[in-house]
Amino acid sequence: MTTRYFGKPIRRNEDPRLLTGQALFTDDVELPGMLHAAFVRSDYAHAWLRGIDTSLARDLPGVVAIYTAADLGDYWQPGPLLVNPPPIKDLVFNTATQVPLARDKVRHAGEPIAIVVAESRYIAEDAVDLIFVDYDPLPAIVHLADALKPDASIIHDDLGTNLNAHVIQEKGNYAAAAAQADLVIKRHFDYDRGTAAAMENRGIVATWDAKSEQLTMWDTTQAPISIRNGLAGMLGLSERQVRVIAPFIGGGFGPKIMMFYPEEVLLSWITMRLNRPVKWIEDRRENFFATTQERGQVHEAEIALTRDGKVLGVKDVFLHDAGAYAPYGLTVPINSQCTLLGQYDVANYYTEFTSVFTNKPIVTPYRGAGRQHGVFVMERLLDFAARELGIDRAEIRRRNFIPPDAFPYSNDIIFQDFAPLVYDSGNYEPALDRVLEMIDYKHFIEVEQPRLRAEGKHVGLGLVTYVEGTGIGPYEGAKVTVEASGRVSVATGIGTQGQGHFTSFAQVVAEQLGVPVENIRLVTGDTSEFYWGAGTFASRGAVVAGNAIHAAAVAVRRKILDKASEELEVDPEDLELVDGVVQVKGVPASAIPLGELARRANPMRGAVKPGSEPGLEATDYFGPERGATASGVHAMIVEVDPETMMVQIKRHVVVHDCGTVINPMILEGQIQGGVAQGLGNAFYEQLHWDDNGQLLNASFMDFLLPTADTVPHVEMDHVVTPSPLNPLGIKGAGEAGAIPVAPLFAQAVEDALIDFDVELNEIPLSPNRLFELVAEARGLHGSES
Amino acid sequence: MKPAPFQYHAPHSLADALSLLAEHGYDAKPLAGGQSLVPTMNFRLAQPGILVDLNHIPGLAYIRLGSDGDLHIGAMTRHSTVEQDLLVAQHAPLLHETMPHIAHRQIRNRGTIGGSLAHADPSAELPSVAVALHARFRLQSQTGERWVAAADFYQGLFTTDLTPEELLVEIVIPPLPARSGYAFDEVARRPGDYAMVGVAAIVILDAAGRCEEARLVYLSVGEGPVSATQAAAALKGRQPSPDLLAQVAEIAATDDIDPVADIHASAAYRRQLARVLAQRTLARAFERAAGQ
Numbered sequence A: 001m002t003t004r005y006f007g008k009p010i011r012r013n014e015d016p017r018l019l020t021g022q023a024l025f026t027d028d029v030e031l032p033g034m035l036h037a038a039f040v041r042s043d044y045a046h047a048w049l050r051g052i053d054t055s056l057a058r059d060l061p062g063v064v065a066i067y068t069a070a071d072l073g074d075y076w077q078p079g080p081l082l083v084n085p086p087p088i089k090d091l092v093f094n095t096a097t098q099v100p101l102a103r104d105k106v107r108h109a110g111e112p113i114a115i116v117v118a119e120s121r122y123i124a125e126d127a128v129d130l131i132f133v134d135y136d137p138l139p140a141i142v143h144l145a146d147a148l149k150p151d152a153s154i155i156h157d158d159l160g161t162n163l164n165a166h167v168i169q170e171k172g173n174y175a176a177a178a179a180q181a182d183l184v185i186k187r188h189f190d191y192d193r194g195t196a197a198a199m200e201n202r203g204i205v206a207t208w209d210a211k212s213e214q215l216t217m218w219d220t221t222q223a224p225i226s227i228r229n230g231l232a233g234m235l236g237l238s239e240r241q242v243r244v245i246a247p248f249i250g251g252g253f254g255p256k257i258m259m260f261y262p263e264e265v266l267l268s269w270i271t272m273r274l275n276r277p278v279k280w281i282e283d284r285r286e287n288f289f290a291t292t293q294e295r296g297q298v299h300e301a302e303i304a305l306t307r308d309g310k311v312l313g314v315k316d317v318f319l320h321d322a323g324a325y326a327p328y329g330l331t332v333p334i335n336s337q338c339t340l341l342g343q344y345d346v347a348n349y350y351t352e353f354t355s356v357f358t359n360k361p362i363v364t365p366y367r368g369a370g371r372q373h374g375v376f377v378m379e380r381l382l383d384f385a386a387r388e389l390g391i392d393r394a395e396i397r398r399r400n401f402i403p404p405d406a407f408p409y410s411n412d413i414i415f416q417d418f419a420p421l422v423y424d425s426g427n428y429e430p431a432l433d434r435v436l437e438m439i440d441y442k443h444f445i446e447v448e449q450p451r452l453r454a455e456g457k458h459v460g461l462g463l464v465t466y467v468e469g470t471g472i473g474p475y476e477g478a479k480v481t482v483e484a485s486g487r488v489s490v491a492t493g494i495g496t497q498g499q500g501h502f503t504s505f506a507q508v509v510a511e512q513l514g515v516p517v518e519n520i521r522l523v524t525g526d527t528s529e530f531y532w533g534a535g536t537f538a539s540r541g542a543v544v545a546g547n548a549i550h551a552a553a554v555a556v557r558r559k560i561l562d563k564a565s566e567e568l569e570v571d572p573e574d575l576e577l578v579d580g581v582v583q584v585k586g587v588p589a590s591a592i593p594l595g596e597l598a599r600r601a602n603p604m605r606g607a608v609k610p611g612s613e614p615g616l617e618a619t620d621y622f623g624p625e626r627g628a629t630a631s632g633v634h635a636m637i638v639e640v641d642p643e644t645m646m647v648q649i650k651r652h653v654v655v656h657d658c659g660t661v662i663n664p665m666i667l668e669g670q671i672q673g674g675v676a677q678g679l680g681n682a683f684y685e686q687l688h689w690d691d692n693g694q695l696l697n698a699s700f701m702d703f704l705l706p707t708a709d710t711v712p713h714v715e716m717d718h719v720v721t722p723s724p725l726n727p728l729g730i731k732g733a734g735e736a737g738a739i740p741v742a743p744l745f746a747q748a749v750e751d752a753l754i755d756f757d758v759e760l761n762e763i764p765l766s767p768n769r770l771f772e773l774v775a776e777a778r779g780l781h782g783s784e785s
Numbered sequence B: 001m002k003p004a005p006f007q008y009h010a011p012h013s014l015a016d017a018l019s020l021l022a023e024h025g026y027d028a029k030p031l032a033g034g035q036s037l038v039p040t041m042n043f044r045l046a047q048p049g050i051l052v053d054l055n056h057i058p059g060l061a062y063i064r065l066g067s068d069g070d071l072h073i074g075a076m077t078r079h080s081t082v083e084q085d086l087l088v089a090q091h092a093p094l095l096h097e098t099m100p101h102i103a104h105r106q107i108r109n110r111g112t113i114g115g116s117l118a119h120a121d122p123s124a125e126l127p128s129v130a131v132a133l134h135a136r137f138r139l140q141s142q143t144g145e146r147w148v149a150a151a152d153f154y155q156g157l158f159t160t161d162l163t164p165e166e167l168l169v170e171i172v173i174p175p176l177p178a179r180s181g182y183a184f185d186e187v188a189r190r191p192g193d194y195a196m197v198g199v200a201a202i203v204i205l206d207a208a209g210r211c212e213e214a215r216l217v218y219l220s221v222g223e224g225p226v227s228a229t230q231a232a233a234a235l236k237g238r239q240p241s242p243d244l245l246a247q248v249a250e251i252a253a254t255d256d257i258d259p260v261a262d263i264h265a266s267a268a269y270r271r272q273l274a275r276v277l278a279q280r281t282l283a284r285a286f287e288r289a290a291g292q
């Protein structure tokens, strides 16, 4: 079949609705009699709760109800552990999960203590100001290194320790490898915590219809089906009584797949008690405490190499910040472990981590989900090794690539899906070569940079590689229906947060049915439209839901061909599907519009043949055997003002391999956005906690996101190494842009500041921090000479 | 992030506004562009009981040239109007050069020159520029009006000479003499952010090309506009040269200012920025003065 839809940069189906303000977001839901909720959130990062006085607030006109943990009775339960620890020998794991409202103790600033429901959000917030909480403050654990000190104050008293987990994974024998090495480099790396800062904060509208006994909840979740199942269980309802709708969502990035947020647990329960709709929209300040965060890790790492740059082994020991609770188990640190070796064939690897509880907001996966840290460590180690050994940085990477004939390649280290990580496919040199060509590497290094340096300019280049584990199971499903109008509807369970699903999934269907993309209407994230599924996370939407939709579309195609072959009395082989009709190949006069065929497949009279189904509809599922490994190479050129340490990004080049591409325009948008987020991580964003665990910059005035005028236009190209693990050959692309930007930025800035002899082993790197590091380097070298 | 309850008044005359302020005193706050006041109210850091909206009062937004060459700007003139005004470009080019550094376009479309000057944010550009320009402010209350020099108006962190009964109604900027030059520069993390450090420089040359007078006024290094008086004194009577500017910048950065650290910039980094910005702005100002 000639490809007309798949692989084309087709304009997005959803954009007219989004651009004209017609798309439904949670806060657009307005219901008669709706109430509004606001939370009393902890002023302290760590304290005993001695009492909560709500009496003044209850008297405020317009306040309808106030609930504390005590009011929840048996409904008060800690959340589920969402991901069990993998079966790794000698693994230690202590579990503690979030609670709907703090009961005896608060464990991070902003943890909810009470919820006020009132006639307006204004009144609810006025009432919050009238609620007095009696705290007995405890010392807060803010710095990772303090968590396990003998005198550390204990966050979860039942555990008696702040240890969340301890895991060792090993392949080969690092010590033996290091003993034979010509060079061993050891460094300390610090990767600070960040927040995803989605453009739309979280929000929920819950409404209980007592007459139909139906609970409906609009929720900015990435996993509506799992939320429905969980809520039904908690509330004692049948799953069919609960409808969760994840409408348009302004960015997810991982934190919106956390389950169950206190607000989800509470609003559903409250609407059933009050019999009125309740809305809660997280405000930006709340988002800095109430939504989960990620990133904080501290690594002690070493690399052992031969003289000619072959990596013999890597050892990495790190501390991971789990935050106050760890509902996601070990997903993030396991990803760090698994992704560290990246595109390199390293026989000996020792990796050990200790995850600790801290008095900071909960950590769950955020775009990259632990991969950033691993890539940062490995790429920085390679940079230092290249410098020590006098080997070009592109060359040292090339020498260690997993060769193309080694796939599938087992990394041996257990991955988040509990099996050793196996790279399904990959071909790394072509992407490296293409990046080098696009950034004009040789010319820059040999001509341009020396010329600019001679003019006194501080310009530097960065070059890094990475892999991205994508598209893990368990499964997704989809239903594809040809309607009597000739339009096609597609329903799938995953939610959508701006990824372009309405278009790329339509392209998958269009490819099979020959129907223009704009005539295909997708419904995602409404549990009443599709019952089964897991959610949008881990760069799995296109891979898993995409292939489920493909399977359903293939089945509908078969039904169309069978039905048409009957109607036209020709062999199905002789039929084609073009522009919304089915016809005898090359005979337009024989065409039956698909809508007409759908009508004939659902007759008013007569009989549908035994063994067949009415209509042109099919439901199918796809579950990959394991994840597909995407990869890529980034390069960057920066100029640094050495007097102010302000950094300007001159160029950013990405060559990316995510297998078969459904829509290159949408893919480029994903990468461009990921790069923006990576840059934010590397250069702009920092959560500043004081020693009491108070966040000092919980607003966009002081938490600096990259803006449209600070993010460079990313130059992109693609290499296509299809995944053998799914029929479409797709790998995920959601996190690719973000993962390697920190080491890229550090390398480029370090290169620009070469005459300052400074090493950049931490993230983020603000101008202020660069100034400090340069001053420190000067001081050190000064005292040495 | 909803404000605490407040009463809202929208008077249609200056007299009504002033009478509301006189009546309610500290409990009332004038509302100009709302770009600083409304966020602080939403954070509940400010909880005024009464808002007196100045946006419906005619005659508070204007830019005109006085017969003496002074530039008169009404307090309710929006930042973007000042930014685009030809009289400002011609008669107060330092102000013109500064305007694009203030916030973002959307905020400049609402924010007012009077609001910014009255708010007295130590990181705001306009107070320092007003001090450098020797601007004078007309303050009015129900009982009369008075004039205050910009340098005397600023009294500390978010604190001015204004009483709760008074409104800032007009800003007057005198012309710069012949053989003068100016420059504004700042270092901010992103375009539109409050600067980590900024500085307004004015130099006036004598007939021999020596520095007769220099003014160097910083923002974001203290509790309000900070004049680098020792640096300015060190320039007096001297022929400008790169070496001299380096020395003077050093004096400004080490002796004239005593910056504090915040999450964006350490004190040492602020001194470094102050040094660099002094050198860069003075060099440009001298060049402009010499070119006149």
Ligand SMILES: Cc1cc2nc3c(=O)[nH]c(=O)nc-3n(C[C@H](O)[C@H](O)[C@H](O)COP(=O)(O)OP(=O)(O)OC[C@H]3O[C@@H](n4cnc5c(N)ncnc54)[C@H](O)[C@@H]3O)c2cc1C
Residues within 6 Å of the ligand: B029, B030, B031, B032, B033, B034, B035, B036, B037, B038, B039, B075, B076, B101, B102, B103, B104, B107, B110, B111, B112, B113, B114, B115, B116, B118, B119, B121, B123, B124, B125, B126, B162, B166, B167, B168, B169, B192, B193, B194, B195
């Ligand atoms: C995202 C963002 C970025 C910003 N960045 C910058 C920046 O880089 N530099 C900068 O300088 N500013 C910045 N601002 C602030 C902006 O310039 C404001 O416009 C200005 O500070 C206040 O002007 P306003 O007219 O909005 O005053 P309002 O917010 O209405 O009032 C501010 C204060 O002044 C008082 N007031 C207002 N007018 C008068 C008057 N005529 N007489 C007496 N008192 C009065 C009010 O009662 C209030 O206390 C930023 C604002 C935002 C939201």
